[in-house]
Amino acid sequence: xxxxxxxxxxxxxxxxxxxxxxxxxxxxxxxxxxxxxxxxxxxxxxxxxxxxxxxxxxxxxxxxxxxxxxxxxxxxxxxxxxxxxxxxxxxxxxxxxxxxxxxxxxxxxxxxxxxxxxxxxxxxxxxxxxxxxxxxxxxxxxxxxxxxxxxxxxxxxxxxxxxxxxxxxxxxxxxxxxxxxxxxxxxxxxxxxxxxxxxxxxxxxxxxxxxxxxxxxxxxxxxxxxxxxxxxxxxxxxxxxxxxxxxxxxxxxxxxxxxxxxxxxxxxxxxxxxxxxxxxxxxxxxxxxxxxxxxxxxxxxxxxxxxxxxxxxxxxxxxxxxxxxxxxxxxxxxxxxxxxxxxxxxxxxxxxxxxxxxxxxxxxxxxxxxxxxxxxxxxxxxxxxxxxxxxxxxxxxxxxxxxxxxxxxxxxxxxxxxxxxxxxxxxxxxxxxxxxxxxxxxxxxxxxxxxxxxxxxxxxxxxxxxxxxxxxxxxxxxxxxxxxxxxxxxxxxxxxxxxxxxxx
Numbered sequence: 391x392x393x394x395x396x397x398x399x400x401x402x403x404x405x406x407x408x409x410x411x412x413x414x415x416x417x418x419x420x421x422x423x424x425x426x427x428x429x430x431x432x433x434x435x436x437x438x439x440x441x442x443x444x445x446x447x448x449x450x451x452x453x454x455x456x457x458x459x460x461x462x463x464x465x466x467x468x469x470x471x472x473x474x475x476x477x478x479x480x481x482x483x484x485x486x487x488x489x490x491x492x493x494x495x496x497x498x499x500x501x502x503x504x505x506x507x508x509x510x511x512x513x514x515x516x517x518x519x520x521x522x523x524x525x526x527x528x529x530x531x532x533x534x535x536x537x538x539x540x541x542x543x544x545x546x547x548x549x550x551x552x553x554x555x556x557x558x559x560x561x562x563x564x565x566x567x568x569x570x571x572x573x574x575x576x577x578x579x580x581x582x583x584x585x586x587x588x589x590x591x592x593x594x595x596x597x598x599x600x601x602x603x604x605x606x607x608x609x610x611x612x613x614x615x616x617x618x619x620x621x622x623x624x625x626x627x628x629x630x631x632x633x634x635x636x637x638x639x640x641x642x643x644x645x646x647x648x649x650x651x652x653x654x655x656x657x658x659x660x661x662x663x664x665x666x667x668x669x670x671x672x673x674x675x676x677x678x679x680x681x682x683x684x685x686x687x688x689x690x691x692x693x694x695x696x697x698x699x700x701x702x703x704x705x706x707x708x709x710x711x712x713x714x715x716x717x718x719x720x721x722x723x724x725x726x727x728x729x730x731x732x733x734x735x736x737x738x739x740x741x742x743x744x745x746x747x748x749x750x751x752x753x754x755x756x757x758x759x760x761x762x763x764x765x766x767x768x769x770x771x772x773x774x775x776x777x778x779x780x781x782x783x784x785x786x787x788x789x790x791x792x793x794x795x796x797x798x799x800x801x802x803x804x805x806x807x808x809x810x811x812x813x814x815x816x817x818x819x820x821x822x823x824x825x826x827x828x829x830x831x832x833x834x835x836x837x838x839x840x841x842x843x844x845x846x847x848x849x850x851x852x853x854x855x856x857x858x859x860x861x862x863x864x865x866x867x868x869x870x871x872x873x874x875x876x877x878x879x880x881x882x883x884x885x886x887x888x889x890x891x892x893x894x
Contacts, residue, residue: 396421398459400437400469400477407462409648410519413444413479414453414460421459421479422448432482432518435465437475442468443482443515468515487511488521494528502541509545513642522649526657534659536701540708542659546667547709550638551617553590553673555624560588561766562669563758565680566661566698567599568688570830571725571848573733574680575603576631577740577755578762580791581781583629585768590624590672592634594643594664597650600833600845604633605730606737609842612799623797630794639671640664656688662701666709676712676765680758684720686826692717716761718754722824722852725751729838729845731804732866738804741788750851756782807843807866809873813880815889818858821850823888832865832886836876841868846876850887862887 398421403414413433415422427433431446444465454460459477461469471477488511490504500508508525511517517525534542563578575593582589593603593613607613614636615623623630635644643664650656669677679702682688683695699715706713725736725748739747740755759782760774769777781787795801829846837844848863850856865880867873880886 396425396480397476397478399457400471400473400475401454401458401460402466402473403453403460403462405462407464409464409644410462411442411444411465411468411515412447412462413465414447414449416454416456416458417448417450419454419456419458425479425481430518434480434482435459435469435477437469437471437477440469440471445518482516485511485516485521488517491521491525491528494533495524497533499535500538500541502545505538505541506545509542509549509642512645513549519649522645523653526646526649526653526655526660529659530655530657532658534657536704539659539662539701539705542663543667543670543705543709546640546642546663547670550641550671552671553617553621553639555588555590555673557588559676559766560590560674561676561678561762562589562591562672562674563678563680563762564665564669565682566665566688567597567656568826569682569684569720569724570600570728570826570833571723571733571736571751572680572682572754573601573603573606573725573737574751574755574758576607576737576791577751577782577787578759579629579631580741580787580794581759581778582762582766582768583627583794584781584786584790585763585766585777587628587763587766587768588624589629589762590620590674591629591631592637592639592668592672593631594634594647596839597647598654598656600728600830600838601730601733602839603631605839605842606733607631608633609731609734609802609804610738611795611801615798623794627790627794627797629790630798632798634668640667643668658698658701662698662705666702666705666711666713670709670711674711677706677714678758678761678765679713679715680718681715682718682720684722684826687720689720712765714761714765716758720826723826723829723848724748724754726847726849727845728829728833728848729836729843729866731806731843732845732847734804741782741791743783743785743788805843807868809867809870810864811873811877812861812864814859815856815862816858817889817891818856819890821852821854821856821887822890823885824848824852825886828883828886829863832876832880835872835879836865836867837869837872841872843868844872848887856889862889
């Protein structure tokens, strides 16, 4: 029972805190003072049967009256109240599961029950950002063994909804990331669905990259689909391309992604749990995992790639998934575009079989699609690449992609940036190295992925000859200020694209 005096009038303040529920009270609010609330206190807010755990921010201006509580957009969405409604506030429950996180920070092994408790509390919104950051940090640096990864994957699956399909094999494809422009997924999904396979693809938004598959697809079609809509699209077209956060499939994943993005950290153990929990929750049975390997990719050596592949395969078996890891070249970006709309343009060029479509993107997508077709039983072993190529070149892939987009809410062409600036070679010679990480950083500073048309377009490939003053890449931005911001960064970097001096 809540004590008298713990009720306040709710006000929607229109503050975007992304996915973090935040509450606001005046410093002289009677409830704030009587409860002993202070800045960053975790509070429990209840209204109409909805309960939200929010982080309190204290205000000293007249934006609120003493008897009011303001809420961020995420908190408002979760509460589901009308402006001026009455809410009840109190202290948040004690967060006992954080003791397990603390133990992991000191190197202790996490038992399945401990992981389940952490996942329950995180999914229920009980962890503030600082505690979430501690959990991400505790699991980073290969600190999770296979047993812990398996337990985390199972707990993340069980924390949300789970789809089931009336077919023996349900396929999926994922890339572990770290390679700009590697947007093969929409092409693979279109080919697999055109071959008659079931491929319910849920994708993440960018974590440490300038675009995730969901960001790219959002430039072409709606990706915010609920479970019923997602099921309808898959039942109609055989596949979908939606944002995983719009359905309650492994909901903890999107909570962790928000923190990993802020920290610029992508823990291998959590990567395995993230990928496989989403696949299992979406009802997949057979999954192809693309692992790019290169000096400036996320996976920098074949040894590290093999270690990750073993973890993915072992954890996959533990949760009932057949996983096939495929290694690919991670030495340079794939395609020409880096950023949502620019990558979408590359995808469309491949699917439309345009003569100027980026060949590297086309070939990588066909190889991966071939593996998916073989795993799904749509092509004999060893014949997947040929079958995938036929489906693409005869137009079946493009027709299916358009049909999927229409089923999701309609197809649209990607936007074009208002501001562009080429970065020129300072000398003639051969392209010797391309720094994926710094190139991605430049694209993000230009505004990607938040600004859909922002990013960059690369014009050269490794081994290619370049002339002095030839454009190496072109920055794209939706505002002059963001373009200048990216240009400042590029001007301070040496040899993001390294050109060997021409022999004299």
